[in-house]
Amino acid sequence: MAHDDDILTGPVPAPDDEPTAAERAHAKTFADLVDKALVGRPPAAMSADDRALLEVATVIRASHGAVELSASKQRSIVEDALRQAVGEGAAAGGVTPISQARRARWAPWAIAGASMAIAAAAVALLALRVPKSASRAPEVGAVTKTPTTWTSRPADPLIGPIAREAADQASARIDYIFADRLDGYRERRLSRGGTR
Amino acid sequence: MKTRWFALPAVVMTAVLAVTWIGCTDREPSPAPATRLAEPSDVIDENLMISLLQAKNFHRKAKVYMSDGNLVAATASVRQILSLQFPKGAPEADDVRLDARALLAKLLVGQGQLEEAMRTVDEGIASSQRESFFVANLYSVQGEIHQARAAQLEGEAAKEEKRLAIASYDKSIAINERLQKQLMEEK
Numbered sequence: 001m002a003h004d005d006d007i008l009t010g011p012v013p014a015p016d017d018e019p020t021a022a023e024r025a026h027a028k029t030f031a032d033l034v035d036k037a038l039v040g041r042p043p044a045a046m047s048a049d050d051r052a053l054l055e056v057a058t059v060i061r062a063s064h065g066a067v068e069l070s071a072s073k074q075r076s077i078v079e080d081a082l083r084q085a086v087g088e089g090a091a092a093g094g095v096t097p098i099s100q101a102r103r104a105r106w107a108p109w110a111i112a113g114a115s116m117a118i119a120a121a122a123v124a125l126l127a128l129r130v131p132k133s134a135s136r137a138p139e140v141g142a143v144t145k146t147p148t149t150w151t152s153r154p155a156d157p158l159i160g161p162i163a164r165e166a167a168d169q170a171s172a173r174i175d176y177i178f179a180d181r182l183d184g185y186r187e188r189r190l191s192r193g194g195t196r
Numbered sequence: 197m198k199t200r201w202f203a204l205p206a207v208v209m210t211a212v213l214a215v216t217w218i219g220c221t222d223r224e225p226s227p228a229p230a231t232r233l234a235e236p237s238d239v240i241d242e243n244l245m246i247s248l249l250q251a252k253n254f255h256r257k258a259k260v261y262m263s264d265g266n267l268v269a270a271t272a273s274v275r276q277i278l279s280l281q282f283p284k285g286a287p288e289a290d291d292v293r294l295d296a297r298a299l300l301a302k303l304l305v306g307q308g309q310l311e312e313a314m315r316t317v318d319e320g321i322a323s324s325q326r327e328s329f330f331v332a333n334l335y336s337v338q339g340e341i342h343q344a345r346a347a348q349l350e351g352e353a354a355k356e357e358k359r360l361a362i363a364s365y366d367k368s369i370a371i372n373e374r375l376q377k378q379l380m381e382e383k
Binding site (some may be wrong): 096142156157159161168170173177178181182184185188 | 237239240241242244245248249251252254256258259265283285286287288290291292295296299302303322326329330332333336337340363372375376381
């Protein structure tokens with residue numbers, strides 16, 4: 001367990017002096033501390049002197065290139081830097097691969113572009129679409145036929161052949177014709193074909 | 197910020213779907229009615245009904261006279277039908293007038309006025325616009341007049357009138373057959 005002492009503030013020993021037992025014990029303790037820090041298991045608490053020494057040791061080790069970050073850590077750092085460079089904040093949690101970040105950034109534009117293309121196709125469809133009524137030949141006969149009973153027409157189908165014995169019975173025939181035409185006249189007047 | 201970016205495509209997609217739906221909606225106008233408003237020139241109108249009613253009344257009047265044996269008054273009443281005004285081009289006008297001529301000719305025959313009767317029939321046949329059962333009826337009456345003439349004549353003249361009577365009846369029969377066949381085909 002490290003603790004504060006005067007190792008940093010005490011007198012500096014001569015280079016050829018034999019280390020004292022206390023110095024050896026302290027060196028061994030600090031070596032253990034450095035080893036633990038290198039493997040990522042630094043102690044929860046340490047003295048201010050030990051912390052300062054540990055930081056110096058870490059810097060010296062890193063400056064000699066003996067320390068390499070793990071691949072995931074390297075990637076995370078690089079991606080964070082790049083993300084900040086393009087205007088986004090650093091990832092709040094977890095590391096997001098750049099490829100995913102790029103997709104997320106372009107996805108709205110891709111969807112909007114596809115939507116615009118579909119809209120253009122719909123507009124083109126509306127513009128080029130030919131109404132069914134315009135492409136269909138008018139069925140004049142079926143559409144414009146007036147009900148026969150509304151029309152003034154020959155009385156032959158109504159009267160039929162006139163027997164010789166009935167040649168002078170025009171009075172009965174005019175009654176028949178009048179009644180038939182009155183039916184048609186009333187039907188037309190009471191329907192939408194009437195003029196009033 | 198991200199929420200706004202994803203809202204834009206959603207709005208665009210909604211607009212696209214709406215436009216597409218409108219475009220695909222069948223905007224064909226409702227089918228035209230099976231009938232059109234009848235033209236004044238070919239429908240049964242008030243003028244035609246008035247003319248028919250007048251003809252009907254003159255026939256009734258003539259019938260009353262005939263029931264009293266007053267053939268002269270009956271003839272005058274029927275003759276008035278010939279001068280009735282009908283709507284221009286109404287087929288009923290031709291039919292009613294031809295039928296009136298047939299009755300008029302029969303009345304004249306009953307009064308012994310064969311020449312006047314024949315003139316009445318001939319004028320009717322000549323004025324007819326088309327073949328009809330009423331024209332055929334006129335030919336039948338014409339045949340009867342020829343028979344009446346033949347009854348008053350002798351020798352070759354009588355034979356000639358009988359031959360003409362047969363010819364008139366044949367014309368009447370031929371017209372009736374053609375019209376009946378035509379009507380059967382139309383049904």
